[in-house]
Amino acid sequence: KQEVTQIPAALSVPEGENLVLNCSFTDSAIYNLQWFRQDPGKGLTSLLLIQSSQREQTSGRLNASLDKSSGRSTLYIAASQPGDSATYLCAVSHHMNNNAGNMLTFGGGTRLMVKP
Amino acid sequence: SAVISQKPSRDICQRGTSLTIQCQVDSQVTMMFWYRQQPGQSLTLIATANQGSEATYESGFVIDKFPISRPNLTFSTLTVSNMSPEDSSIYLCSVGRETQYFGPGTRLLVL
Numbered sequence: 140k141q142e143v144t145q146i147p148a149a150l151s152v153p154e155g156e157n158l159v160l161n162c163s164f165t166d167s168a169i170y171n172l173q174w175f176r177q178d179p180g181k182g183l184t185s186l187l188l189i190q191s192s193q194r195e196q197t198s199g200r201l202n203a204s205l206d207k208s209s210g211r212s213t214l215y216i217a218a219s220q221p222g223d224s225a226t227y228l229c230a231v232s233h234h235m236n237n238n239a240g241n242m243l244t245f246g247g248g249t250r251l252m253v254k255p
Numbered sequence: 256s257a258v259i260s261q262k263p264s265r266d267i268c269q270r271g272t273s274l275t276i277q278c279q280v281d282s283q284v285t286m287m288f289w290y291r292q293q294p295g296q297s298l299t300l301i302a303t304a305n306q307g308s309e310a311t312y313e314s315g316f317v318i319d320k321f322p323i324s325r326p327n328l329t330f331s332t333l334t335v336s337n338m339s340p341e342d343s344s345i346y347l348c349s350v351g352r353e354t355q356y357f358g359p360g361t362r363l364l365v366l
Contacts, residue, residue: 171353173354173355175357180362181359181360182347182357182358182359182360183298183347183349183357185354185355185356185357188353188354190353228297228298230298230355232355241351241352241353241355242288242300242303243288243290243298243300243349243355244300245297245298245299246297247296247297248297
């Protein structure tokens with residue numbers, strides 16, 4: 140059974156710092172890995188998707204890397220801002236055989252607070 | 256991308272009652288997924304809803320407790336039956352073949 144772990148569980152940093160969030164998974168036979176952001180009382184917003192054949196993806200100040208063989212991914216946030224304060228979730232998918240969708244296994248999340 | 260709406264956005268219910276949550280997608284999709292997020296926890300998959308067939312439930316979830324309907328390619332419902340306070344959670348639906356898109360969630364409090 141796939142297990143996904145995120146470290147740290149919570150992180151508080153001053154504005155402007157670069158930071159790294161970690162995600163590890165036990166079964167390397169994944170289809171892809173996705174990072175999400177969840178604001179309090181809100182749903183999930185997809186940040187980055189990394190296919191199993193890829194090593195990294197970038198979007199603005201965000202960079203996500205994937206080392207499938209070691210079962211690890213990191214989300215790098217550059218020059219953090221108070222607006223980045225949220226819970227960050229990583230999730231790995233195992234492709235459905237009929238190519239109709241992906242089931243996700245989520246990590247426990249990292250609660251990030253960026254102080255002004 | 257996909258735009259997903261859910262109804263209701265939140266509800267407070269008495270134990271022993273049932274609540275049906277609706278999920279509407281702006282495009283036709285083969286599969287829809289229902290997740291539960293208990294307070295302070297991450298998301299757990301409840302079931303996969305495939306149009307035209309019975310839903311597939313994950314370990315720990317049963318059809319009698321969480322019946323699901325999938326009448327067409329843009330709509331699904333999840334019913335939380337005979338509720339207890341332990342069912343207080345956020346319930347989310349999602350779709351996607353690569354990137355997964357989530358609805359805003361239904362926040363349920365059972366008293």
